[in-house]
Amino acid sequence: MDLNAFAGEVGGAGAGPVTVVGGRTEWHVGGAPHPGTRQVVAPSGVVEHEPAELTVRVRAGTQIEELDAALARHGQCTVMPIRPGATVGGLLAVGHSSVKRLGHGPVRDTLLEARFVNANGRLVKAGGPVVKNVSGFDLCRVLVGSLGTLGFLAEVVLRCRPRPARSVWLAAEDADPLIVLRALYRPASILWDGRTTWVCLEGAPGDVVDQQRALSGIGAWRAVDGPPEPPPAWTRSSTRPSALVNLTGPFIAEIGVGVVHAPVVPPPAPVDESRLVVQQRLKTAFDPTGRLNPGRAVS
Amino acid sequence: MDALVDDLRAALTPDRVLVSPLALELYARDASIIRGRAEVVCFPLTTEEVQACVRVARRHGRPFVPRGSGTGLAGGAVPVGDPVVIVTTKMTRIVEVNADERYAWVEPGVLNLDLTHHVAHLGLHYAPDPSSQQSCTIGGNVATNSGGPHCLAYGVTSAHVLAIEVVLADGSVALLGGLDAEPAGYDLRGAFVGSEGTMGIATRIAVRLTPVPPAVRTLLLDFGTVADGAATVTAIIAAGIVPAALEMMDAAITRAVEEFVHAGFPADAACVLLVELDGLPAGVEADAEAVAAVGRAHGARTVRVAADETERALLWKGRKSAFGAIARIAPNYYLHDAVVPRTKLVEVLATVYAIAAEHDLVMMNVFHAGDGNLHPLIVFDKREPGVLERVEAAGAAIMKACVAAGGVLSGEHGIGLEKRDYMPLIFSADDLDAQARLRDAFDPDGMANPTKVLPSGSRCGDLQHVPEGAWI
Numbered sequence A: 001m002d003l004n005a006f007a008g009e010v011g012g013a014g015a016g017p018v019t020v021v022g023g024r025t026e027w028h029v030g031g032a033p034h035p036g037t038r039q040v041v042a043p044s045g046v047v048e049h050e051p052a053e054l055t056v057r058v059r060a061g062t063q064i065e066e067l068d069a070a071l072a073r074h075g076q077c078t079v080m081p082i083r084p085g086a087t088v089g090g091l092l093a094v095g096h097s098s099v100k101r102l103g104h105g106p107v108r109d110t111l112l113e114a115r116f117v118n119a120n121g122r123l124v125k126a127g128g129p130v131v132k133n134v135s136g137f138d139l140c141r142v143l144v145g146s147l148g149t150l151g152f153l154a155e156v157v158l159r160c161r162p163r164p165a166r167s168v169w170l171a172a173e174d175a176d177p178l179i180v181l182r183a184l185y186r187p188a189s190i191l192w193d194g195r196t197t198w199v200c201l202e203g204a205p206g207d208v209v210d211q212q213r214a215l216s217g218i219g220a221w222r223a224v225d226g227p228p229e230p231p232p233a234w235t236r237s238s239t240r241p242s243a244l245v246n247l248t249g250p251f252i253a254e255i256g257v258g259v260v261h262a263p264v265v266p267p268p269a270p271v272d273e274s275r276l277v278v279q280q281r282l283k284t285a286f287d288p289t290g291r292l293n294p295g296r297a298v299s
Numbered sequence B: 001m002d003a004l005v006d007d008l009r010a011a012l013t014p015d016r017v018l019v020s021p022l023a024l025e026l027y028a029r030d031a032s033i034i035r036g037r038a039e040v041v042c043f044p045l046t047t048e049e050v051q052a053c054v055r056v057a058r059r060h061g062r063p064f065v066p067r068g069s070g071t072g073l074a075g076g077a078v079p080v081g082d083p084v085v086i087v088t089t090k091m092t093r094i095v096e097v098n099a100d101e102r103y104a105w106v107e108p109g110v111l112n113l114d115l116t117h118h119v120a121h122l123g124l125h126y127a128p129d130p131s132s133q134q135s136c137t138i139g140g141n142v143a144t145n146s147g148g149p150h151c152l153a154y155g156v157t158s159a160h161v162l163a164i165e166v167v168l169a170d171g172s173v174a175l176l177g178g179l180d181a182e183p184a185g186y187d188l189r190g191a192f193v194g195s196e197g198t199m200g201i202a203t204r205i206a207v208r209l210t211p212v213p214p215a216v217r218t219l220l221l222d223f224g225t226v227a228d229g230a231a232t233v234t235a236i237i238a239a240g241i242v243p244a245a246l247e248m249m250d251a252a253i254t255r256a257v258e259e260f261v262h263a264g265f266p267a268d269a270a271c272v273l274l275v276e277l278d279g280l281p282a283g284v285e286a287d288a289e290a291v292a293a294v295g296r297a298h299g300a301r302t303v304r305v306a307a308d309e310t311e312r313a314l315l316w317k318g319r320k321s322a323f324g325a326i327a328r329i330a331p332n333y334y335l336h337d338a339v340v341p342r343t344k345l346v347e348v349l350a351t352v353y354a355i356a357a358e359h360d361l362v363m364m365n366v367f368h369a370g371d372g373n374l375h376p377l378i379v380f381d382k383r384e385p386g387v388l389e390r391v392e393a394a395g396a397a398i399m400k401a402c403v404a405a406g407g408v409l410s411g412e413h414g415i416g417l418e419k420r421d422y423m424p425l426i427f428s429a430d431d432l433d434a435q436a437r438l439r440d441a442f443d444p445d446g447m448a449n450p451t452k453v454l455p456s457g458s459r460c461g462d463l464q465h466v467p468e469g470a471w472i
């Protein structure tokens, strides 16, 4: 399916309420669209990977695993989380970063150009295909995390990065995660569940060995296969990094970042009224009839 | 007009509202060659005073223009349409530094380099380092999403801004973004960064602080042709190496800089590359060797590795004094800014030199080669009849060549007035309409820095006029 056909399927105001379905791996985020809302699927496929440019053009319906495999052939990757079944468009629309955000940065910084279908069923371009760009307003940032409430992603250009030469996960039961954070230079990830600390070290083999040595005084570390997986029923929330030390009950916290995975939903943060006014105006400006993902809301 | 000034003086203090001819002359322009007309210039000290200025302006039916140090190169801070100019240069407090969470809250008038100096003793720095960092404000950096040599690996300003307190065009205050990992709502922080004063005035900014890397290697490679240097840039990225910085200077600029700083830049080189690698020692060492090898394979005549911090500082001083050095060559310069795919550097540079020759202009290139961010710099003497027309024509041709190569209009200076009317080169009517809607969500009445960034006609039924009193 080409981009225009996708735009045609989304249609204009006359085509009524519509939602776009990715891999359904985070369908619940922001609430499910109203029952009976017509569903469309974004086009898929890796359009063009330019290894020498460190960018890739990919259709939004492409599974992230397919994209990652294509990039891996040239020793590259993106910062997007690798969630089986999830699509590139879905991951961007939700905007949650991977557990390696501490070292790799947030998903929002990876989207260079977006072609999306607006509420009138027209294809719109935001951003540009090069790695640095301040030509006009940064709509790409707004689309990431907008849950398909402003437009439906059809095709994107993402920034790539070299895959690290070496990547190891370690765990220790007796290590203070904040001391770990201070002992390392830009680790890829530090997770903590109140007892166990997990660390991901990446880079040149010699540096990984050195960083492992820097950890040796802080705990009894063992190699593990990867990060702990929060149970599917847990929710994800966000706080200030400094607030993580006060967590109680079961949780997995991303140290230095502030993302928390836990079974209980924390109370909502106070809302800034002026920000909300702008946010509502933005939604109305992009989707005057409220046909894009009705029932789903960006908090 | 008198009533406006009286009201502003009542809201601030009389001495912080200027109407003298000298002040109006000074604030009629920024660092570009575009000139507007200022009528009244205010210097608030606090968020409340900024609110007061915005409200007074509104009451008198006047738009406002936010302004930092006025080093912008796209005319973003140039007053058009009789606005109140609101200058942030007296809002210079570093409000809070949190070394554990690695952020700082600053007022918008804090100078970029002052923040880095302020936190250096903590082993931290503020990563975005525009060449103008000694004189530009962090508020201006946020508004233009500034870049700098080290943004290649560290990311441009947007990646370093956590939260922004903004006075909106209706005088209310909004907090965009936050210190937590994933602040609620649309990423309005991300939209505000790079909005060139059209979405409100940043009055407080929380920026990320970055640890100083444990190891640094700085290399200077010199080449017999510009094409060899450009091919080296492409090959370094293709080899999977993302240096902290990867800068190019051509022959003319290298010679000018050498006379200025005496850093030992080879006077007979067609171009030099300044490459910096940082991070952990083993990776830095391996990458430095790889960069040297790639350079030699592409015809590098010499590869000089800075032996110590003094030598490194000297090489960087050379790069960062490029503009000071130019001032000795000709009284005026026009600095362009465009981005092309890094794989197209060789051919685009050849075209850019050809355009300068065709228009009989002296051009030099000193730029952020690693991210394909060209800065063709034309030096001239504006007293020469007809030269401004040639400078402008060459600029337009350069921009079109970059767009034809798959590039964009600006990598870090922004659109402002300078490139506003070129936006349709890269955006369709639908694309521009979407940007206009984003802007209008912040400022439905168009009071914040009107006529900038978006060309007239960006909205359906838009009837915007050519800014009165503006000339390029």
Ligand SMILES: Cc1cc2nc3c(=O)[nH]c(=O)nc-3n(C[C@H](O)[C@H](O)[C@H](O)COP(=O)(O)OP(=O)(O)OC[C@H]3O[C@@H](n4cnc5c(N)ncnc54)[C@H](O)[C@@H]3O)c2cc1C
Pocket: B030, B031, B065, B066, B067, B068, B069, B070, B071, B072, B073, B075, B076, B077, B088, B108, B129, B130, B131, B132, B135, B136, B137, B138, B139, B140, B141, B142, B143, B144, B145, B146, B147, B148, B149, B196, B197, B198, B200, B201, B202, B203, B323, B412, B413, B416, B449
């Ligand atoms: C010699 C030289 C070298 C330069 N090198 C670089 C470089 O390497 N990288 C780079 O990116 N730029 C560079 N620049 C351009 C310029 O320095 C940057 O754009 C800088 O960010 C502008 O900051 P300023 O404080 O001077 O802003 P101003 O010029 O005063 O304003 C710039 C824009 O920001 C808006 N603005 C200012 N403050 C605020 C605020 N508080 N809230 C909302 N809007 C605001 C203004 O309305 C205007 O649109 C260079 C300029 C010069 C003269």
